Amino acid sequence: MQEWAVVTGGNRNIGAAIARRLTLDGYKVAVASRTPPDHGFFAEYVPLDLADPEGAAGALADAVGDRPVTRFVHNAAIAPLAPGAEVPQADVAGVYAVNVGSFIALAQVLLPSMRAQGVGRIVAIGSRAALGKQGRTAYAASKAALSGVVRSWALEMGGEGVTVNVVAPGPVRTSLFDAANPPGDPMTRKLMHGVPVGFIGEPDDIAHAVSFFTGDAARFVTGQVLFVCGGTSIGFIDPEGRADVTHRHAGAFPEAQP
Numbered sequence: 001m002q003e004w005a006v007v008t009g010g011n012r013n014i015g016a017a018i019a020r021r022l023t024l025d026g027y028k029v030a031v032a033s034r035t036p037p038d039h040g041f042f043a044e045y046v047p048l049d050l051a052d053p054e055g056a057a058g059a060l061a062d063a064v065g066d067r068p069v070t071r072f073v074h075n076a077a078i079a080p081l082a083p084g085a086e087v088p089q090a091d092v093a094g095v096y097a098v099n100v101g102s103f104i105a106l107a108q109v110l111l112p113s114m115r116a117q118g119v120g121r122i123v124a125i126g127s128r129a130a131l132g133k134q135g136r137t138a139y140a141a142s143k144a145a146l147s148g149v150v151r152s153w154a155l156e157m158g159g160e161g162v163t164v165n166v167v168a169p170g171p172v173r174t175s176l177f178d179a180a181n182p183p184g185d186p187m188t189r190k191l192m193h194g195v196p197v198g199f200i201g202e203p204d205d206i207a208h209a210v211s212f213f214t215g216d217a218a219r220f221v222t223g224q225v226l227f228v229c230g231g232t233s234i235g236f237i238d239p240e241g242r243a244d245v246t247h248r249h250a251g252a253f254p255e256a257q258p
Contacts, residue, residue, distance in 0.1 A: 003117070004043075004069040005214065006030045006060070006110060008050065008102070009076030011037040013174035014125065017203035018073055021211045027071055032060060032106070050076050050098045053105035061109045069113045071214045074103040075125040077139070084137035092138045099142035104149065111162070120162035121214040124150060125206070128170040128229045143168070147225050154223025163222035167209045170229025172201040192253075193239030196231030199253035 005022045009015040010031035019029045020041040028043040036045055046063040048056040077099045080091045103124055114120025129136050130143035146166050153164040171177065171191060177200070181188040192200055209228045212218055227233035245253070 001068060002026070002028050003071065004028045004030060004064070004067050005071035005073065006032055006046075006064070006069055006106070007042075007073045007075060008032045008048070008106065010042065010073075011035055012039075013176065014169065014172060014203045014206050015075040016041070017207040018075060018210050021204070021207035022071065022073070022214065025211055025215065027214075028067075030064065030069075032056075032063075033076060048102075050102040051094060053097055053101040056102050057105040057109045060106055064110070064113070067113070068117050069110050070117050070119050071121045071123075072107055072110050072114075073123045073125065073210055073214070074106065076102070077125065077127075077142075079129075079136060079139035081135050082137070083135055087137050092141075095138040095142045096145070099139070100145050100149070103146065107153075111157075114162050115160050118161050119216075120157070120160070121218070122150075122153070122162065122164040123210050123213045124164075124166045125210075126166040126168035126225060128168055128227060128233050130168060131233060150225070151223045158222055161219075163213070163218060165213045165218075165222060166225040167206060167213065168225055168227045168229065168233070169206050170201065170227065170232040171195060172203060172206060174203060190239050191236075193242050194232075194236035196234065196237055198242075198245035198247070198250065199230070201228065201230055 005027040007019050010019040011033040016039045023029050023041040030044045030046055031037045031042040032046040032048045048059055050056050107122055124146045126146050127143040129140045133140050150164040150166050206228055
């Protein structure tokens with residue numbers, strides 16, 4: 001019997017990398033997102049409006065039916081930009097609905113299948129921004145909330161073979177990152193050179209971590225937050241006068257050279 005994995009926001013960028021990796025890991029992947037996938041690494045597309053967690057949960061339940069879903073990755077998120085003193089309450093509510101509320105609602109739909117199979121792996125995609133980021137009050141708060149959810153669920157679900165963890169990316173090259181940080185822009189170079197490992201991550205870096213948490217090798221790991229961030233959860237370094245990046249991966253990131 002081939003098991004299923006559900007990936008929200010699996011249509012592009014990090015979500016697409018996760019869908020690809022889980023497909024290669026042997027799961028049948030259902031991509032749940034507002035728009036169709038721009039790749040071929042999925043067995044089913046489930047259109048969902050995650051701004052309505054209750055409606056999304058009903059739609060997912062209808063779509064998966066009695067399929068043996070044992071893996072769930074909540075990657076979908078929204079991140080409106082606004083200073084904390086000005087962020088509208090509607091934005092706060094909207095961010096929580098997509099980033100946290102839908103995570104809880106969809107996981108509740110899938111838990112009966114995980115319990116029936118005697119195994120479940122739930123992974124929420126968090127963010128280094130949970131440690132604080134200017135202009136991202138609602139987003140940072142929602143990503144920080146995920147750690148509370150997974151810690152609570154780890155205590156509640158461990159005896160059922162269900163593990164729950166967070167993978168928290170730092171700067172990762174996606175279409176959204178490139179739009180906010182144009183290649184060649186001085187501020188983009190400053191950001192890159194401030195990352196301790198000396199380069200911006202790629203979506204596959206996040207997918208590798210998700211693959212570990214969704215596999216049986218992680219059966220003894222639950223309630224944890226793993227920062228996959230190039231060291232930025234510790235801090236950014238001063239890019240001025242930084243020496244050239246010389247490690248074995250530097251060739252893949254020519255822009256990392258000061």
